[in-house]
Amino acid sequence: MNLTLKVWRQKNANSKGEFKTYHVKDISPDMSFLEMFDVLNEELLLKGEDPIAFDHDCREGICGMCSMYINGHPHGPGQTTTCQLHMRSFKDGDTIVVEPWRAKAFPVVKDLVVDRSAFDRIIQAGGYISVNTGNAPDANEIPIPKEVADAAFNAATCIGCGACVAACKNASAMLFVAAKVAQFAMLPQGQVERKKRVEQMVAQMDAEGFGACTNTGACAAECPKEISLANIAILNREYLAAKATSEYV
Amino acid sequence: MNWFTKAITSTIGRKIVVAFTGLFLCLFLVVHLLGNLQLLANDGGKSFNLYAKFMTTSPIIQTISIGNFVFILLHIIQSTILTIKNRQARPVGYAIVENRSTWASRNMGFLGSFILLFLVGHLANFWWKMKFGEMPIIGIDGMQVKDLYFVVSEAFKDPLIVGLYVFSMVFIGLHLSHGFQSAFQTFGLHHVKYTPLIQFIGWVFCIVVPLGYAIIPVVMYLRAL
């Protein structure tokens, strides 16, 4: 396949940045999108040019690092991560536009790399449970109904990629925060910090400059882990209940 | 800030205020429509004028209407702040965006602003006149009553005003096509059993209520021809 790429190039956080056009030739349809970028970067290196900076780590769809906004969608067409996006999703001769995630809370570091530490700070604010470590507890020591365990597990599959923020017209982090809050709110282990958690995580989410939720559903439609909007409803009612009844003022 | 102001100035808190006031306004739309349908009674405006007199003089209605104004104001203030903050959350936009969401859900601010314009014109046209303006008087069953029916039927002889009313109802319908069901999600109500029902009611609501309003000026215009 031969393709035309329009890629956002930006030297550092403070420079202006612009789209640069590249032509790649003889790309195999079985390559992943990132492998196609590897090919392009090899060529750039041989030419003595600065390779395109992009985030990636596991390349198997579980770490959430590979943030790219491709042809108007986070992670490109289809509901998957960029590392799991294959070139067969495009046609020979296509022009592909690649941009970084765009959000005030995710500033561009370089080219396609953005700083997602805002998510880490939200997790630090309450996305944990306090337990004694030590010996692993017996499995099934605490009885949890299968449906509850499944729903909590589904929420827990969020990989913190930020596609929800990238897709949302408000750059809202609600789906991410909802997944984290819902996962713990459903399980017995999460009860101790239940109210404090949702209050502090939402406060941190607001402080980071993410937008509010308009319930457009764009996030869930793009989330590679298919985190559902039901979690946002859980977040809303957890927040409302915590604000009304918690001891923290 | 105390806990309450903190809560209602958080993103979720603001949304809950928008949703609560929005649903109250939906209730208001139904009551207002039921009253307005008396314009079509074909009795020279008798039942409508009596209804209008009741609405402007009953102390209970007066209290509710003050609440209604406060709620509209809260709805506008909170949703405007949200819309501005949401814009600020993405200072640099994308070159290409392909949306996987409904047009109405992405344009609530625009739809709401248009409804606000309509509301100002609508209140100036009828409510202000009824409350503070010079009104023709009509005798009904020995009572002297302000003839709002006359004012309304005069206004709806103008095809431009009729067109504007019908057009505005499309905007309200679109606002509600997203807003009605969205409000329940904001309250945290998302359930396999109830969400489909809420969505169904939302669709019926956003079509039937604006249609009911739109019929009134059209029928009055045609009758006056």
Ligand code: HEM
């Ligand atoms: C007939 C009058 C109106 C009714 C019945 C109404 C109803 C609603 C409802 C039910 C919602 C959904 C709340 C939610 O998503 O949780 C909503 C949202 C909204 N309304 Fe209204 N509304 C009205 C007038 C207005 C006006 C005059 C404005 C503004 C200037 C406005 C601006 C908005 C905005 C911006 C939202 C979306 C907020 C967000 O999710 O970010 N509305 N409305």
Ligand code: SF4
């Ligand atoms: S909710 Fe989905 S889109 Fe958002 S961070 Fe988690 S996995 Fe990514």
Ligand code: FES
């Ligand atoms: S590189 Fe880990 S999810 Fe794509």
